[in-house]
Amino acid sequence: MKRTLAILSGKIINAIGKPLGKGTNLPGEVALKIDAALLSEFTYDATVIAVSGSNGKTSTTNLLTHILRSMGFKVVSNEKGSNLLGGVATAFLTGSDMKGHVDADYIVLEVDERFSPLIFRHFSPDYLLVTNLFRDQLTRNGNVDMIIEKLQEAIRPDVKLILNGNDPISSTILPDNSRVYFTMNRTERSTDAPRNITVDTKVCPSCHGHLEYDYYHYNHIGSFHCPNCGLQIKDSRYTADNVDFRDGSMTVNGCRVTSALPDVFNLLNTTAAIAVCGELGLDLSQVCQYASTFKPLKQRYNEYSVDGRRAVLLLSKNQNPVSYDQSIEHVCQQPGQKTAVVFVNNINHTFNLDTTWLYDISFELLKDHVENIICIGPRNSDLVARLLLGGFDEKQVISVDTLSELPAAIKKTQGDIYLLTELYDAHKILEVLKHD
Amino acid sequence: MIRILHLYHDLLDLYGDGGNLLAVSYCLDRMNVQYQIDKKSLYDDIDFMQYDMVYIGVGKDSNINIIAGDILQHKDAITEYVRSGRLMLSIGNSRLLFGKSFTDSSGHIYEGLGLFDYTGTQSSQVFISDDLVRYEDQELYGFINRTSQLENVIDHNLFAIITGYGDGNSDIVFEGTHYRNFFGTWLLGPLLVKNPGFLKMILKELLKDDYRDIDVTFLDKAHDRTIADIHQRIKK
Numbered sequence: 001m002k003r004t005l006a007i008l009s010g011k012i013i014n015a016i017g018k019p020l021g022k023g024t025n026l027p028g029e030v031a032l033k034i035d036a037a038l039l040s041e042f043t044y045d046a047t048v049i050a051v052s053g054s055n056g057k058t059s060t061t062n063l064l065t066h067i068l069r070s071m072g073f074k075v076v077s078n079e080k081g082s083n084l085l086g087g088v089a090t091a092f093l094t095g096s097d098m099k100g101h102v103d104a105d106y107i108v109l110e111v112d113e114r115f116s117p118l119i120f121r122h123f124s125p126d127y128l129l130v131t132n133l134f135r136d137q138l139t140r141n142g143n144v145d146m147i148i149e150k151l152q153e154a155i156r157p158d159v160k161l162i163l164n165g166n167d168p169i170s171s172t173i174l175p176d177n178s179r180v181y182f183t184m185n186r187t188e189r190s191t192d193a194p195r196n197i198t199v200d201t202k203v204c205p206s207c208h209g210h211l212e213y214d215y216y217h218y219n220h221i222g223s224f225h226c227p228n229c230g231l232q233i234k235d236s237r238y239t240a241d242n243v244d245f246r247d248g249s250m251t252v253n254g255c256r257v258t259s260a261l262p263d264v265f266n267l268l269n270t271t272a273a274i275a276v277c278g279e280l281g282l283d284l285s286q287v288c289q290y291a292s293t294f295k296p297l298k299q300r301y302n303e304y305s306v307d308g309r310r311a312v313l314l315l316s317k318n319q320n321p322v323s324y325d326q327s328i329e330h331v332c333q334q335p336g337q338k339t340a341v342v343f344v345n346n347i348n349h350t351f352n353l354d355t356t357w358l359y360d361i362s363f364e365l366l367k368d369h370v371e372n373i374i375c376i377g378p379r380n381s382d383l384v385a386r387l388l389l390g391g392f393d394e395k396q397v398i399s400v401d402t403l404s405e406l407p408a409a410i411k412k413t414q415g416d417i418y419l420l421t422e423l424y425d426a427h428k429i430l431e432v433l434k435h436d
Numbered sequence: 437m438i439r440i441l442h443l444y445h446d447l448l449d450l451y452g453d454g455g456n457l458l459a460v461s462y463c464l465d466r467m468n469v470q471y472q473i474d475k476k477s478l479y480d481d482i483d484f485m486q487y488d489m490v491y492i493g494v495g496k497d498s499n500i501n502i503i504a505g506d507i508l509q510h511k512d513a514i515t516e517y518v519r520s521g522r523l524m525l526s527i528g529n530s531r532l533l534f535g536k537s538f539t540d541s542s543g544h545i546y547e548g549l550g551l552f553d554y555t556g557t558q559s560s561q562v563f564i565s566d567d568l569v570r571y572e573d574q575e576l577y578g579f580i581n582r583t584s585q586l587e588n589v590i591d592h593n594l595f596a597i598i599t600g601y602g603d604g605n606s607d608i609v610f611e612g613t614h615y616r617n618f619f620g621t622w623l624l625g626p627l628l629v630k631n632p633g634f635l636k637m638i639l640k641e642l643l644k645d646d647y648r649d650i651d652v653t654f655l656d657k658a659h660d661r662t663i664a665d666i667h668q669r670i671k672k
Contacts, residue, residue, distance in 0.1 A: 135450070135496075145498050197454065202446035208478055208502055210446070353566050353662055354579035356624045359452030378665075381658035385629060388654050389455070389462050 003100055006035035010093040024082040028089025040122035042092050044102035046076070048123070049276060052113040052151070053131030053170065054144075055322055056269040057083060059261075060131055061110040063294050064273040070290035071282065073105040083110040085118050106280075113147050116154035128155055129162040129276050131269055132221060133170040134322045135200055144200065148173055162275050164268070165233035166221045168201040168211060172231070182275040183223070183236040184250075184268050187243040190215040190222065196362045198321040206231045217264050218329070219322050238275035243267060245333075253278075257288035260296055263333070265326055301330075306410065306433050311417040313426060319347070321360035327420055328362060332369045337415025340370045341406070341429065343377040348424045355382035364390045372413045374398045376406060377425065403432045438464065438471035438642065441487040444503050445475040448495035448530055451581070455626035456527065457491055459635055459655075460642075466650045469643065478506050484517040489642055494528030494624070497540065497558045497583070504546040507533055511549050518551060518618045523641050526620040527627065529584045531613065532556040534620060538584075552613055554589045554603070561585070567600030567623060568666045569611055574633045577662045578611075578623025589613065594621060599670055617641050632656055 010031035017026060032038055051061045058081040065077045076095030078087045088109055096102040111119055113130075130151075135144050148169075155174055163171045165181030194216050201220040204211045209228030216222035225232040243250040248262030252274045259270045270291060277287040302313040314327040331340060346353050363386060366373065373396060375383040380399055387397050400409045406429070410417060419429055442457060457473065464471045476482050484490065495503075507514075518524055532538040535548045538556030548556075560583060567578045576595065586603040594612025602611040603622065613620035619638075621627060628635040632655035640647045 145496055199449075202449065203477075203499075208447070210477075350564065352564065352579060353577070353665055354581070354624065355630075356452040356455065356579060356626055359455035359458070359626060359629075381654070381661050382630075384654050385658045386455075389458050389629065 002035040003038060003041045004098055006031040006038050007093045007096060007098055007100060009034055010090065014090060014094050024078065024080050024090045025084055025086035026090075027086075028082075028091075028093065029086035031093055032085065032089050037122060038089060039092065039119075042096055042100045042102055042123070044104065044107065046102060046104040046107045047127070047280065048107045048109065048125040049127045049129065050109050050111045050120075050125035051129045051131070052111045052116065053129075053164075054113075054134040055320075055326075056131040056265060056272075057081075057110045057112075059266065059296055060129070060269045060273050061108055062297065063270060063291060064276055065108050066294045067273060067277055067287055067290045068106050068108070070293065071286065074103065075106045075108055076102055076104040077108040078110055081110060083112040084115055088119050113151055116150050120154040120156075124156050125159055127160050127162060127276065127279060129272055130164065130170045130173065131272050132164050132167045133173070134219065134320075135198070144169060160279070162272065162279060164221070164272065165236045166217060166223060166268070168205055168220065168224050168231070171233055172205050180237040180275065180279060181233050181235065182238040182240070182268075182271045183233065184217060184240040184243065184264070184271060186215045186223070187217070187245070187264065189245065189264060190217055192216075194219070195365065196321070196325050198325070198360045198362075204229060204231055217268065219325065221268070238271060238278055240267060240271040252288060253284055255285045255288040258292045260294065263326070263330065266296075304430075304433075306417055309415070309417055311419060311433070313419045313421070313430070315423045315426060316420065317422060319357045321357065321362075324361045324420075325365075328365050331418045331420075332365055334416065334418075338370045338418060339372045339374065339410065339413040339415055340366060340418045340420060341374045341376065341410065342383055343419075343421035343425050343429055344375065344379040344383045345377050345422065345425050346379060348422060353379070355379050355386075358383060358386040363387055363392075367392055367396075370396070370418075371415060372396055372398055374400055374406070374409055374413070376400045376403065376429070403428055406432050407434070438469055438489070439487045440471060440473045441482070441484070441490045442473055442475045443482075443490055443492040444477050444495070444499075444530075445493075446477050447499040447503060448493040450494045450496060451528070451624055453493040453527055453624065453626060456493070456525065456628045459626065459628040460489075460639070463635065463639055463650060463652070467643070467646075467648045469646060478502070482510060482513070484510065484513040485520070485522075487517070487522065489523040489525070490517065492524075492526050492530040492533075494530065497529070500529050500532055500558075501540055501544075501546060504533060504538075504548070507549065508547060514549055515551060518616060521616045523617045523638065524619070525638070526613075526618070528622060528624065529558075529582065531586065531620040531622070532558070532584055534613070534618075535586065551618070552589075552592060552615070554586045554613075556584055556586045558584045561605065563601045563605070565600035566666055566669070567611065568598040568663070568670070569595035569600070569623070570598060571595050571634060574631070575663050576623075576627075576631045576634055577659065577666060578621065578625050578627055578630065580622050581624060582622055594619060595623075599666070629655065630659055630662060632659055
């Protein structure tokens with residue numbers, strides 16, 4: 001029957017593609033072409049957990065899967081970040097037998113929120129975790145309202161939500177669903193005023209009055225309340241506290257946990273994963289123990305040596321100001337002299353010449369933290385404009401017009417080198433730098 | 437003291453649009469001009485005639501719709517302001533507020549300020565283009581990325597299009613609205629950053645005799661490169 005053929009085809013393509021390192025959306029896509037209702041035909045006793053949100057989906061899914069497997073559970077997951085319809089289908093069919101039965105305790109799925117209506121047409125998760133919601137890649141997504149509408153369409157009222165109580169946007173979605181919140185108390189890096197340019201919640205999502213914060217963690221994430229209508233999260237079930245950025249440690253409901261990536265974004269996402277496990281009834285101190293053994297994939301971060309100097313590659317999605325600001329934040333937190341090398345291209349997926357997105361990014365934060373910023377790439381002159389308008393000293397800003405000139409320009413600078421670029425353009429920089 | 441009003445600053449802050457006021461501030465600082473930027477929004481009392489420049493930017497559709505209700509209380513004041521020849525810059529979908537009316541994606545019609553005869557529509561149709569346009573003797577670059585459009589923009593045109601989208605879904609001749617010192621455009625860039633010639637024109641209108649030329653070579657360089665790139669694209 002169709003289902004068996006679909007599963008078989010998917011498994012074959014997966015077996016062929018895996019050693020080639022090929023994408024994990026394809027097996028599922030092919031299977032769905034054979035049987036469009038495939039996702040309604042799997043049988044399982046497993047608890048299904050969906051992980052969605054603007055930033056941190058993949059790392060949180062991976063951490064959650066790691067914790068559950070460490071505790072001895074059988075987990076089926078699409079942890080390589082294949083979060084579209086095909087990727088979800090691939091996860092199911094690779095974890096199932098030929099009859100479509102999935103033998104697992106948990107099915108953990110990273111889900112691209114834009115496609116949630118399609119993905120959840122045929123089955124429903126037991127739990128949905130939303131890490132956070134930001135405007136993201138406006139040339140692709142439209143805006144955050146559209147995503148909320150998609151989730152409203154996709155998620156049934158009986159799905160239990162695990163939400164970020166420090167996020168006014170995601171904490172207020174799907175009001176009819178039961179929910180629990182995770183939050184983080186004030187840390188030494190929390191600020192009274194927003195640090196970033198992009199703050200998506202200057203107004204209350206409920207009454208459009210001015211939203212106030214006791215403190216901000218980053219962008220619009222923090223402890224908020226609306227003096228006009230009273231919007232506030234008072235009942236955080238999972239609270240991160242005692243954050244120490246030096247060793248990446250904190251407590252969640254009193255249980256100690258450490259993260260290999262000691263920044264506030266990852267620590268909050270770690271709290272999110274722990275919150276899910278708490279809702280599954282697992283012992284929090286054990287959960288935190290296993291969370292501390294997680295080694296995150298360094299997809300966005302790589303270290304090299306260039307002319308004896310330490311060089312760090314920080315990847316970001318250019319039109320995602322939250323992600324970019326996180327890279328900037330990382331640079332600011334590093335000690336010693338630093339030189340930034342920033343590659344600015346045209347819009348990679350549409351070839352448009354636009355650089356408006358530079359004005360959503362808080363480059364100003366780098367002013368007192370780097371000796372120099374080298375501006376390179378087809379739109380480097382637009383970055384120079386951005387930096388000078390933002391108050392950088394002319395002497396700090398170095399414009400390099402061709403990649404071949406980059407090594408010489410770097411030689412004239414001091415300190416550790418931080419390369420900020422999109423994944424798409426990263427190889428261009430690495431090719432010209434003599435690196436190990 | 438130059439007084440600038442950033443209208444609905446907290447609801448219309450999308451798309452890096454703050455760069456326009458950043459460019460204005462940068463220049464005013466270097467000209468040693470005293471200025472103040474007031475940020476006002478819903479529930480605020482606003483005395484428009486005390487301002488020398490009003491800036492209103494881009495926002496998500498639902499915010500524009502909230503503002504549509506609020507801004508009507510300022511209709512007479514804004515009309516008087518614009519007719520007096522004071523400077524106003526409306527970027528992106530804030531333009532919807534200045535026509536006769538606009539319709540949202542569910543068919544609901546919002547009354548506009550009626551400064552212009554055009555109407556508008558919010559939809560899910562996406563218009564994205566690199567625009568090369570002409571204003572007097574200058575070539576300007578702007579980026580269009582919108583899911584709204586205007587209909588019946590018959591007069592008070594601003595830019596002549598060389599390439600790219602215009603105001604509606606099919607115009608290829610003009611983009612933007614210009615009346616006295618009201619400038620409305622879909623063009624992002626930010627507009628004043630990418631086009632220093634246009635920025636200087638705006639500043640001259642703002643400052644009149646107090647205007648001084650300053651060195652913005654770095655803006656000229658970025659502008660010239662972009663214009664050259666877009667000409668290359670057109671040739672292909």
